[in-house]
Amino acid sequence: MGSTKISLKLLVDTKSKKVLFAEAGKEFVDFVFSLLKLPVGAVVKLITAETMNGSIGRLYQSVEHISASYLLPNKNRADLLQPKVLHPDARELLLLQGKGQGGQVPESGSGAGAAAGSPPDKFKLYTCAGYCATAAMEAKAACPQCKQSMATEVELVLPSAAPPQGQAASSSSSGDEERSGYVKGLVTYMVTDGLEVTPMSAISSITLINKFSVGKDVELAEKYACVGMDEGLGLLRAALRSDTVLSDVFLAKKNVK
Template sequence: MATATTTALSMKLLVDTKARRVLFAEASKDVVDFLFSLLALPVGTAVKLLGKEAMVGCVGSLYGSVEKLDGSYVQPGAAKDALLHPAVLSPSASSKSSLLGMPPPPCPQAKAFYRCSRQCNCYSDGYFGSSSQQVRCNSCRTYMTESYGTYCPSCKNQMTTAFTVVPSAASGGEVAQAAGGVSGKGFVQGIVTYTVMDDLTVTPMSSISSITLLNTFAVRDLSALQEKTVQLGYDQGLEILKASLQSKTVLTDVS
């Protein structure tokens, strides 16, 4: 499988050389964003990335069946690509954390709303029109639609006049962008470093939590501990994805 050109990330591992296992890792926001983005991968995308033969269970067989299915058996309007190459929509997939070359999620489009295009003349030259005309005008104003050209339920004219949508006041947007980087993309904030366990459990890191972890692992010989910095690129991303579907010791398996 051809590798994709991606920006490599790094992660610092704490390795118990005697037990030959990774105790935990120190990871940046971008690494955690990548790990969390695995949750948003459709099964079809995972099969495509890893290959049918690498999948545990029968998912690879399902994927192969869709590949071989003749188009004459597919419903009109349905597309095999929707199953074989599904779109990935993930808030965690920022440009830096997309090690697997997944495209970033599309920017949400602002919705447009329309009201009745009928010009109301129930108040003209200082005089009100008939009461029935006023009621109909008021009724027209109560309807809106997302579909341009929908007929107004009150007067049956087309609803083509766009509303002017006033955005609400920002609530912490600047803080989120400062924490997440210049673009504010991804899922977690970048104000702290994160602890990643061998089974990919992720928590914010602190000096106290690191000491607690060492006690949890009952480390007696500190000289056996070794720090190891590893680079994460496309190939390592695939290994992590594959191991996460099969193992509880992902970091040890791929390091």
């Protein structure tokens, strides 16, 4: 991830230690939206099976520990434990990159699985040296047409990464930024404690403040937070088990000022 950081402005009730909402830009909204595209196995790998509520963590560990002698010879446990993410460049997931080294899953049933918290692998496609009209997800496959090894990586372009039909691709960085992710830039978004995302407006923020304040003694204050890799993982973990995600991540840890 490097030094990637996203700034948030939080409206906090200092008495109840709760976040009412955050004012966020495109980068943060793209990140939280991108969490919906993570395969279940990638989620468990990122936040580690031991810290997960429910049964998915135990299911992950079962696959991790089962002896290779029980697996079909043409199956690789890494397909379940290290699923690839269908992103052309995974820019929206940069906050989750660089955690661990992404070690390979051993084929013996020794129980030493993928490195905890390693980033999800990017989805790749391969073709043969003759560029026949075929593609494979593994470089070991043989081309059904020319029988050569399909080891030449080809670029995977999703529709969202391409310019609209009939519109020339823009060479400007702002144009590239506007085509990446999910939401438009130059807009401020309101993200509630439970990760409801709407465009920010004076009416919506006042309505939410009034609804929260009715019948309560509240003391509201603006605070600022930086979202990096640790906070990104915290948001993913909290989103799976809590309705007060922003409060859990930014007020439990003293990283607001």
